[in-house]
Amino acid sequence: MTLTALEEIGEPFETRLIAFMAGEHRRPAYLAVNPSGKVPALDTGSGVVTQNGSILLYLARTRPDAGLLPLTGEPLQESAIVSALFRFSSDLHPLVTRFVLPGMMLCSNDAAPQVREKAEELLLQQLHPIDAQLDAQPWVLGGNWSILDSYLAWIWFRITGAGFDHGIFPAIATHYERAGERPSARAALAHEKRAMAELVRRGLSFTPPRLKTEN
Ligand SMILES: N[C@@H](CCC(=O)N[C@@H](CS)C(=O)NCC(=O)O)C(=O)O
Known part of the structure:
Protein backbone atom coordinates (compact mmCIF):
# COMPACT_ATOMS: atom_id res chain seq x y z
CA MET A 1 0.00 0.00 0.00
CA THR A 2 3.00 2.29 0.45
CA ALA A 41 10.44 1.96 5.90
CA LEU A 42 10.26 5.21 3.96
CA ASP A 43 13.35 7.38 3.58
CA THR A 44 11.92 10.85 2.99
CA GLY A 45 15.30 12.51 2.45
CA SER A 46 14.84 14.41 5.73
CA GLY A 47 14.30 11.34 7.93
CA VAL A 48 13.04 7.77 7.92
CA VAL A 49 9.37 7.01 8.63
CA THR A 50 8.49 3.49 9.80
CA GLN A 51 5.22 1.61 10.46
CA ASN A 52 2.67 1.40 7.66
CA GLY A 53 0.10 3.53 9.48
CA SER A 54 2.62 6.25 10.16
CA ILE A 55 3.96 6.19 6.59
CA LEU A 56 0.47 6.49 5.13
CA LEU A 57 -0.44 9.33 7.52
CA TYR A 58 2.84 11.08 6.70
CA LEU A 59 2.20 10.84 2.95
CA ALA A 60 -1.46 11.88 3.33
CA ARG A 61 -0.48 14.92 5.44
CA THR A 62 2.48 16.05 3.33
CA ARG A 63 0.60 15.55 0.04
CA PRO A 64 -3.06 16.36 0.79
CA ASP A 65 -3.58 17.01 -2.94
CA ALA A 66 -3.13 13.26 -3.60
CA GLY A 67 -6.35 12.45 -1.68
CA LEU A 68 -4.94 9.46 0.19
CA LEU A 69 -7.01 10.03 3.35
CA PRO A 70 -9.89 12.47 4.00
CA LEU A 71 -8.17 14.19 6.95
CA THR A 72 -10.22 17.17 8.15
CA GLY A 73 -8.54 17.91 11.49
CA GLU A 74 -11.79 17.09 13.28
CA PRO A 75 -10.70 14.73 16.14
CA LEU A 76 -13.57 12.23 16.04
CA GLN A 77 -13.58 11.98 12.24
CA GLU A 78 -9.78 11.51 12.18
CA SER A 79 -9.90 8.94 14.97
CA ALA A 80 -12.15 6.77 12.77
CA ILE A 81 -9.48 6.89 10.04
CA VAL A 82 -6.61 6.15 12.45
CA SER A 83 -8.67 3.34 13.98
CA ALA A 84 -9.07 1.73 10.53
CA LEU A 85 -5.33 2.16 9.91
CA PHE A 86 -4.49 0.44 13.21
CA ARG A 87 -7.03 -2.27 12.51
CA PHE A 88 -5.19 -3.12 9.30
CA SER A 89 -1.63 -2.62 10.59
CA SER A 90 -1.97 -4.00 14.15
CA ASP A 91 -4.80 -6.54 13.98
CA LEU A 92 -4.63 -7.87 10.42
CA HIS A 93 -1.06 -7.33 9.17
CA PRO A 94 0.57 -9.64 11.80
CA LEU A 95 -1.96 -12.35 10.90
CA VAL A 96 -1.01 -11.98 7.23
CA THR A 97 2.66 -12.61 8.11
CA ARG A 98 1.72 -15.64 10.22
CA PHE A 99 -0.50 -17.02 7.46
CA VAL A 100 1.90 -16.41 4.56
CA LEU A 101 5.23 -17.00 6.32
CA PRO A 102 4.44 -19.12 9.41
CA GLY A 103 7.97 -20.55 9.46
CA MET A 104 9.33 -17.03 10.08
CA MET A 105 7.59 -16.89 13.44
CA LEU A 106 9.34 -18.09 16.58
CA CYS A 107 8.47 -21.72 16.06
CA SER A 108 10.05 -24.85 14.68
CA ASN A 109 9.22 -25.76 11.10
CA ASP A 110 7.07 -28.57 12.51
CA ALA A 111 4.84 -25.99 14.20
CA ALA A 112 4.42 -23.87 11.05
CA PRO A 113 1.18 -25.59 9.90
CA GLN A 114 -0.44 -24.94 13.31
CA VAL A 115 0.68 -21.28 13.25
CA ARG A 116 -0.88 -20.96 9.80
CA GLU A 117 -4.12 -22.65 10.84
CA LYS A 118 -4.49 -20.39 13.88
CA ALA A 119 -3.78 -17.36 11.70
CA GLU A 120 -6.48 -18.51 9.27
CA GLU A 121 -9.00 -18.86 12.11
CA LEU A 122 -8.23 -15.33 13.37
CA LEU A 123 -8.30 -13.89 9.83
CA LEU A 124 -11.79 -15.36 9.35
CA GLN A 125 -12.89 -13.62 12.58
CA GLN A 126 -11.33 -10.27 11.65
CA LEU A 127 -12.43 -10.20 8.01
CA HIS A 128 -16.04 -11.14 8.68
CA PRO A 129 -17.20 -7.64 9.80
CA ILE A 130 -15.18 -6.00 7.00
CA ASP A 131 -16.96 -8.17 4.42
CA ALA A 132 -20.34 -7.15 5.92
CA GLN A 133 -19.31 -3.47 5.78
CA LEU A 134 -18.24 -3.74 2.14
CA ASP A 135 -21.53 -5.37 1.29
CA ALA A 136 -23.17 -2.06 2.22
CA GLN A 137 -20.63 0.46 0.87
CA PRO A 138 -18.09 0.37 -1.98
CA TRP A 139 -15.01 1.54 -0.05
CA VAL A 140 -13.60 1.10 3.45
CA LEU A 141 -14.47 4.67 4.47
CA GLY A 142 -17.81 4.80 2.64
CA GLY A 143 -18.44 6.28 -0.80
CA ASN A 144 -14.91 7.31 -1.77
CA TRP A 145 -11.63 5.45 -2.32
CA SER A 146 -8.81 6.04 0.18
CA ILE A 147 -5.42 4.44 0.74
CA LEU A 148 -7.14 2.19 3.31
CA ASP A 149 -8.69 0.39 0.33
CA SER A 150 -5.23 -0.28 -0.96
CA TYR A 151 -4.18 -1.64 2.46
CA LEU A 152 -7.13 -4.05 2.48
CA ALA A 153 -6.42 -5.06 -1.14
CA TRP A 154 -2.78 -5.78 -0.17
CA ILE A 155 -3.95 -7.99 2.72
CA TRP A 156 -6.31 -9.87 0.37
CA PHE A 157 -3.66 -10.19 -2.36
CA ARG A 158 -1.16 -11.66 0.13
CA ILE A 159 -3.46 -14.14 1.86
CA THR A 160 -5.31 -15.39 -1.22
CA GLY A 161 -1.93 -15.71 -2.96
CA ALA A 162 -0.96 -18.05 -0.10
CA GLY A 163 -4.06 -20.23 -0.28
CA PHE A 164 -6.77 -18.37 1.68
CA ASP A 165 -10.16 -19.24 0.13
CA HIS A 166 -11.30 -16.12 -1.76
CA GLY A 167 -14.87 -17.45 -2.04
CA ILE A 168 -15.54 -17.01 1.69
CA PHE A 169 -15.82 -13.22 1.59
CA PRO A 170 -17.46 -12.17 -1.71
CA ALA A 171 -17.70 -8.46 -0.84
CA ILE A 172 -13.97 -8.27 -0.06
CA ALA A 173 -13.20 -10.23 -3.26
CA THR A 174 -15.26 -7.75 -5.30
CA HIS A 175 -13.66 -4.82 -3.49
CA TYR A 176 -10.23 -6.26 -4.37
CA GLU A 177 -11.14 -6.31 -8.08
CA ARG A 178 -12.47 -2.74 -7.87
CA ALA A 179 -9.42 -1.45 -5.98
CA GLY A 180 -7.12 -3.18 -8.48
CA GLU A 181 -8.53 -1.14 -11.35
CA ARG A 182 -6.80 2.06 -10.20
CA PRO A 183 -3.69 2.82 -12.26
CA SER A 184 -1.71 3.27 -9.01
CA ALA A 185 -2.68 -0.25 -7.92
CA ARG A 186 -1.61 -1.71 -11.28
CA ALA A 187 1.73 0.09 -11.05
CA ALA A 188 2.25 -1.12 -7.45
CA LEU A 189 1.46 -4.68 -8.51
CA ALA A 190 4.06 -4.40 -11.26
CA HIS A 191 6.64 -3.43 -8.57
CA GLU A 192 5.58 -6.45 -6.47
CA LYS A 193 5.87 -8.78 -9.45
CA ARG A 194 9.38 -7.50 -10.25
CA ALA A 195 10.34 -8.08 -6.60
CA MET A 196 8.90 -11.63 -6.67
CA ALA A 197 10.77 -12.39 -9.91
CA GLU A 198 13.98 -11.18 -8.26
CA LEU A 199 13.35 -13.44 -5.24
CA VAL A 200 12.70 -16.42 -7.52
CA ARG A 201 15.90 -15.63 -9.47
CA ARG A 202 17.83 -15.64 -6.17
CA GLY A 203 16.15 -18.91 -5.06
CA LEU A 204 14.41 -17.12 -2.17
CA SER A 205 10.72 -17.62 -2.98
CA PHE A 206 8.57 -19.27 -0.32
CA THR A 207 5.83 -21.89 -0.48
CA PRO A 208 3.62 -21.83 2.63
CA PRO A 209 2.67 -25.16 4.27
CA ARG A 210 -0.71 -26.46 3.16
CA LEU A 211 -3.89 -26.01 5.19
CA LYS A 212 -6.04 -29.03 5.97
CA THR A 213 -8.70 -27.56 3.64
CA GLU A 214 -6.33 -27.32 0.64
CA ASN A 215 -6.12 -30.23 -1.81
N1 LIG B 1 3.40 -2.97 12.34
C1 LIG B 1 4.28 -3.05 11.19
C2 LIG B 1 4.18 -4.43 10.64
C3 LIG B 1 4.94 -4.56 9.37
C4 LIG B 1 5.29 -6.01 9.13
O1 LIG B 1 4.99 -6.91 9.92
N2 LIG B 1 5.90 -6.21 7.98
C5 LIG B 1 6.33 -7.54 7.65
C6 LIG B 1 6.44 -7.68 6.15
S1 LIG B 1 4.91 -7.55 5.31
C7 LIG B 1 7.69 -7.74 8.27
O2 LIG B 1 8.50 -6.84 8.26
N3 LIG B 1 7.96 -8.92 8.79
C8 LIG B 1 9.24 -9.23 9.33
C9 LIG B 1 9.16 -9.60 10.77
O3 LIG B 1 8.07 -9.53 11.36
O4 LIG B 1 10.18 -9.99 11.31
C10 LIG B 1 3.88 -2.02 10.13
O5 LIG B 1 2.69 -1.76 10.04
O6 LIG B 1 4.75 -1.50 9.43
Missing part, protein backbone atom coordinates in the same frame (compact mmCIF):
# COMPACT_ATOMS: atom_id res chain seq x y z
CA LEU A 3 3.83 1.69 -3.21
CA THR A 4 0.25 2.52 -4.21
CA ALA A 5 0.39 5.71 -2.11
CA LEU A 6 3.64 6.76 -3.81
CA GLU A 7 2.15 5.97 -7.21
CA GLU A 8 -0.94 8.07 -6.35
CA ILE A 9 1.37 10.97 -5.46
CA GLY A 10 3.10 10.49 -8.78
CA GLU A 11 6.62 11.66 -7.97
CA PRO A 12 9.68 9.53 -8.76
CA PHE A 13 10.83 7.14 -6.01
CA GLU A 14 13.22 4.20 -5.63
CA THR A 15 12.54 0.83 -3.99
CA ARG A 16 14.95 -1.57 -2.26
CA LEU A 17 14.08 -5.24 -1.91
CA ILE A 18 14.59 -6.76 1.57
CA ALA A 19 14.65 -10.58 1.29
CA PHE A 20 13.20 -12.11 4.48
CA MET A 21 14.18 -15.63 3.45
CA ALA A 22 17.81 -14.45 3.36
CA GLY A 23 17.34 -12.71 6.75
CA GLU A 24 18.14 -9.31 5.24
CA HIS A 25 15.65 -7.57 7.57
CA ARG A 26 17.82 -8.64 10.53
CA ARG A 27 21.14 -7.47 9.10
CA PRO A 28 22.91 -4.34 10.36
CA ALA A 29 22.43 -2.52 7.04
CA TYR A 30 18.64 -2.70 7.35
CA LEU A 31 18.54 -2.37 11.15
CA ALA A 32 20.33 0.96 10.71
CA VAL A 33 17.30 2.07 8.67
CA ASN A 34 14.61 0.49 10.87
CA PRO A 35 15.87 -0.93 14.21
CA SER A 36 12.71 -3.07 14.60
CA GLY A 37 13.58 -4.95 11.41
CA LYS A 38 10.11 -4.48 9.96
CA VAL A 39 9.27 -3.59 6.38
CA PRO A 40 8.37 -1.08 5.00
Whole structure:
Protein backbone atom coordinates (compact mmCIF):
# COMPACT_ATOMS: atom_id res chain seq x y z
CA MET A 1 0.00 0.00 0.00
CA THR A 2 3.00 2.29 0.45
CA LEU A 3 3.83 1.69 -3.21
CA THR A 4 0.25 2.52 -4.21
CA ALA A 5 0.39 5.71 -2.11
CA LEU A 6 3.64 6.76 -3.81
CA GLU A 7 2.15 5.97 -7.21
CA GLU A 8 -0.94 8.07 -6.35
CA ILE A 9 1.37 10.97 -5.46
CA GLY A 10 3.10 10.49 -8.78
CA GLU A 11 6.62 11.66 -7.97
CA PRO A 12 9.68 9.53 -8.76
CA PHE A 13 10.83 7.14 -6.01
CA GLU A 14 13.22 4.20 -5.63
CA THR A 15 12.54 0.83 -3.99
CA ARG A 16 14.95 -1.57 -2.26
CA LEU A 17 14.08 -5.24 -1.91
CA ILE A 18 14.59 -6.76 1.57
CA ALA A 19 14.65 -10.58 1.29
CA PHE A 20 13.20 -12.11 4.48
CA MET A 21 14.18 -15.63 3.45
CA ALA A 22 17.81 -14.45 3.36
CA GLY A 23 17.34 -12.71 6.75
CA GLU A 24 18.14 -9.31 5.24
CA HIS A 25 15.65 -7.57 7.57
CA ARG A 26 17.82 -8.64 10.53
CA ARG A 27 21.14 -7.47 9.10
CA PRO A 28 22.91 -4.34 10.36
CA ALA A 29 22.43 -2.52 7.04
CA TYR A 30 18.64 -2.70 7.35
CA LEU A 31 18.54 -2.37 11.15
CA ALA A 32 20.33 0.96 10.71
CA VAL A 33 17.30 2.07 8.67
CA ASN A 34 14.61 0.49 10.87
CA PRO A 35 15.87 -0.93 14.21
CA SER A 36 12.71 -3.07 14.60
CA GLY A 37 13.58 -4.95 11.41
CA LYS A 38 10.11 -4.48 9.96
CA VAL A 39 9.27 -3.59 6.38
CA PRO A 40 8.37 -1.08 5.00
CA ALA A 41 10.44 1.96 5.90
CA LEU A 42 10.26 5.21 3.96
CA ASP A 43 13.35 7.38 3.58
CA THR A 44 11.92 10.85 2.99
CA GLY A 45 15.30 12.51 2.45
CA SER A 46 14.84 14.41 5.73
CA GLY A 47 14.30 11.34 7.93
CA VAL A 48 13.04 7.77 7.92
CA VAL A 49 9.37 7.01 8.63
CA THR A 50 8.49 3.49 9.80
CA GLN A 51 5.22 1.61 10.46
CA ASN A 52 2.67 1.40 7.66
CA GLY A 53 0.10 3.53 9.48
CA SER A 54 2.62 6.25 10.16
CA ILE A 55 3.96 6.19 6.59
CA LEU A 56 0.47 6.49 5.13
CA LEU A 57 -0.44 9.33 7.52
CA TYR A 58 2.84 11.08 6.70
CA LEU A 59 2.20 10.84 2.95
CA ALA A 60 -1.46 11.88 3.33
CA ARG A 61 -0.48 14.92 5.44
CA THR A 62 2.48 16.05 3.33
CA ARG A 63 0.60 15.55 0.04
CA PRO A 64 -3.06 16.36 0.79
CA ASP A 65 -3.58 17.01 -2.94
CA ALA A 66 -3.13 13.26 -3.60
CA GLY A 67 -6.35 12.45 -1.68
CA LEU A 68 -4.94 9.46 0.19
CA LEU A 69 -7.01 10.03 3.35
CA PRO A 70 -9.89 12.47 4.00
CA LEU A 71 -8.17 14.19 6.95
CA THR A 72 -10.22 17.17 8.15
CA GLY A 73 -8.54 17.91 11.49
CA GLU A 74 -11.79 17.09 13.28
CA PRO A 75 -10.70 14.73 16.14
CA LEU A 76 -13.57 12.23 16.04
CA GLN A 77 -13.58 11.98 12.24
CA GLU A 78 -9.78 11.51 12.18
CA SER A 79 -9.90 8.94 14.97
CA ALA A 80 -12.15 6.77 12.77
CA ILE A 81 -9.48 6.89 10.04
CA VAL A 82 -6.61 6.15 12.45
CA SER A 83 -8.67 3.34 13.98
CA ALA A 84 -9.07 1.73 10.53
CA LEU A 85 -5.33 2.16 9.91
CA PHE A 86 -4.49 0.44 13.21
CA ARG A 87 -7.03 -2.27 12.51
CA PHE A 88 -5.19 -3.12 9.30
CA SER A 89 -1.63 -2.62 10.59
CA SER A 90 -1.97 -4.00 14.15
CA ASP A 91 -4.80 -6.54 13.98
CA LEU A 92 -4.63 -7.87 10.42
CA HIS A 93 -1.06 -7.33 9.17
CA PRO A 94 0.57 -9.64 11.80
CA LEU A 95 -1.96 -12.35 10.90
CA VAL A 96 -1.01 -11.98 7.23
CA THR A 97 2.66 -12.61 8.11
CA ARG A 98 1.72 -15.64 10.22
CA PHE A 99 -0.50 -17.02 7.46
CA VAL A 100 1.90 -16.41 4.56
CA LEU A 101 5.23 -17.00 6.32
CA PRO A 102 4.44 -19.12 9.41
CA GLY A 103 7.97 -20.55 9.46
CA MET A 104 9.33 -17.03 10.08
CA MET A 105 7.59 -16.89 13.44
CA LEU A 106 9.34 -18.09 16.58
CA CYS A 107 8.47 -21.72 16.06
CA SER A 108 10.05 -24.85 14.68
CA ASN A 109 9.22 -25.76 11.10
CA ASP A 110 7.07 -28.57 12.51
CA ALA A 111 4.84 -25.99 14.20
CA ALA A 112 4.42 -23.87 11.05
CA PRO A 113 1.18 -25.59 9.90
CA GLN A 114 -0.44 -24.94 13.31
CA VAL A 115 0.68 -21.28 13.25
CA ARG A 116 -0.88 -20.96 9.80
CA GLU A 117 -4.12 -22.65 10.84
CA LYS A 118 -4.49 -20.39 13.88
CA ALA A 119 -3.78 -17.36 11.70
CA GLU A 120 -6.48 -18.51 9.27
CA GLU A 121 -9.00 -18.86 12.11
CA LEU A 122 -8.23 -15.33 13.37
CA LEU A 123 -8.30 -13.89 9.83
CA LEU A 124 -11.79 -15.36 9.35
CA GLN A 125 -12.89 -13.62 12.58
CA GLN A 126 -11.33 -10.27 11.65
CA LEU A 127 -12.43 -10.20 8.01
CA HIS A 128 -16.04 -11.14 8.68
CA PRO A 129 -17.20 -7.64 9.80
CA ILE A 130 -15.18 -6.00 7.00
CA ASP A 131 -16.96 -8.17 4.42
CA ALA A 132 -20.34 -7.15 5.92
CA GLN A 133 -19.31 -3.47 5.78
CA LEU A 134 -18.24 -3.74 2.14
CA ASP A 135 -21.53 -5.37 1.29
CA ALA A 136 -23.17 -2.06 2.22
CA GLN A 137 -20.63 0.46 0.87
CA PRO A 138 -18.09 0.37 -1.98
CA TRP A 139 -15.01 1.54 -0.05
CA VAL A 140 -13.60 1.10 3.45
CA LEU A 141 -14.47 4.67 4.47
CA GLY A 142 -17.81 4.80 2.64
CA GLY A 143 -18.44 6.28 -0.80
CA ASN A 144 -14.91 7.31 -1.77
CA TRP A 145 -11.63 5.45 -2.32
CA SER A 146 -8.81 6.04 0.18
CA ILE A 147 -5.42 4.44 0.74
CA LEU A 148 -7.14 2.19 3.31
CA ASP A 149 -8.69 0.39 0.33
CA SER A 150 -5.23 -0.28 -0.96
CA TYR A 151 -4.18 -1.64 2.46
CA LEU A 152 -7.13 -4.05 2.48
CA ALA A 153 -6.42 -5.06 -1.14
CA TRP A 154 -2.78 -5.78 -0.17
CA ILE A 155 -3.95 -7.99 2.72
CA TRP A 156 -6.31 -9.87 0.37
CA PHE A 157 -3.66 -10.19 -2.36
CA ARG A 158 -1.16 -11.66 0.13
CA ILE A 159 -3.46 -14.14 1.86
CA THR A 160 -5.31 -15.39 -1.22
CA GLY A 161 -1.93 -15.71 -2.96
CA ALA A 162 -0.96 -18.05 -0.10
CA GLY A 163 -4.06 -20.23 -0.28
CA PHE A 164 -6.77 -18.37 1.68
CA ASP A 165 -10.16 -19.24 0.13
CA HIS A 166 -11.30 -16.12 -1.76
CA GLY A 167 -14.87 -17.45 -2.04
CA ILE A 168 -15.54 -17.01 1.69
CA PHE A 169 -15.82 -13.22 1.59
CA PRO A 170 -17.46 -12.17 -1.71
CA ALA A 171 -17.70 -8.46 -0.84
CA ILE A 172 -13.97 -8.27 -0.06
CA ALA A 173 -13.20 -10.23 -3.26
CA THR A 174 -15.26 -7.75 -5.30
CA HIS A 175 -13.66 -4.82 -3.49
CA TYR A 176 -10.23 -6.26 -4.37
CA GLU A 177 -11.14 -6.31 -8.08
CA ARG A 178 -12.47 -2.74 -7.87
CA ALA A 179 -9.42 -1.45 -5.98
CA GLY A 180 -7.12 -3.18 -8.48
CA GLU A 181 -8.53 -1.14 -11.35
CA ARG A 182 -6.80 2.06 -10.20
CA PRO A 183 -3.69 2.82 -12.26
CA SER A 184 -1.71 3.27 -9.01
CA ALA A 185 -2.68 -0.25 -7.92
CA ARG A 186 -1.61 -1.71 -11.28
CA ALA A 187 1.73 0.09 -11.05
CA ALA A 188 2.25 -1.12 -7.45
CA LEU A 189 1.46 -4.68 -8.51
CA ALA A 190 4.06 -4.40 -11.26
CA HIS A 191 6.64 -3.43 -8.57
CA GLU A 192 5.58 -6.45 -6.47
CA LYS A 193 5.87 -8.78 -9.45
CA ARG A 194 9.38 -7.50 -10.25
CA ALA A 195 10.34 -8.08 -6.60
CA MET A 196 8.90 -11.63 -6.67
CA ALA A 197 10.77 -12.39 -9.91
CA GLU A 198 13.98 -11.18 -8.26
CA LEU A 199 13.35 -13.44 -5.24
CA VAL A 200 12.70 -16.42 -7.52
CA ARG A 201 15.90 -15.63 -9.47
CA ARG A 202 17.83 -15.64 -6.17
CA GLY A 203 16.15 -18.91 -5.06
CA LEU A 204 14.41 -17.12 -2.17
CA SER A 205 10.72 -17.62 -2.98
CA PHE A 206 8.57 -19.27 -0.32
CA THR A 207 5.83 -21.89 -0.48
CA PRO A 208 3.62 -21.83 2.63
CA PRO A 209 2.67 -25.16 4.27
CA ARG A 210 -0.71 -26.46 3.16
CA LEU A 211 -3.89 -26.01 5.19
CA LYS A 212 -6.04 -29.03 5.97
CA THR A 213 -8.70 -27.56 3.64
CA GLU A 214 -6.33 -27.32 0.64
CA ASN A 215 -6.12 -30.23 -1.81
N1 LIG B 1 3.40 -2.97 12.34
C1 LIG B 1 4.28 -3.05 11.19
C2 LIG B 1 4.18 -4.43 10.64
C3 LIG B 1 4.94 -4.56 9.37
C4 LIG B 1 5.29 -6.01 9.13
O1 LIG B 1 4.99 -6.91 9.92
N2 LIG B 1 5.90 -6.21 7.98
C5 LIG B 1 6.33 -7.54 7.65
C6 LIG B 1 6.44 -7.68 6.15
S1 LIG B 1 4.91 -7.55 5.31
C7 LIG B 1 7.69 -7.74 8.27
O2 LIG B 1 8.50 -6.84 8.26
N3 LIG B 1 7.96 -8.92 8.79
C8 LIG B 1 9.24 -9.23 9.33
C9 LIG B 1 9.16 -9.60 10.77
O3 LIG B 1 8.07 -9.53 11.36
O4 LIG B 1 10.18 -9.99 11.31
C10 LIG B 1 3.88 -2.02 10.13
O5 LIG B 1 2.69 -1.76 10.04
O6 LIG B 1 4.75 -1.50 9.43
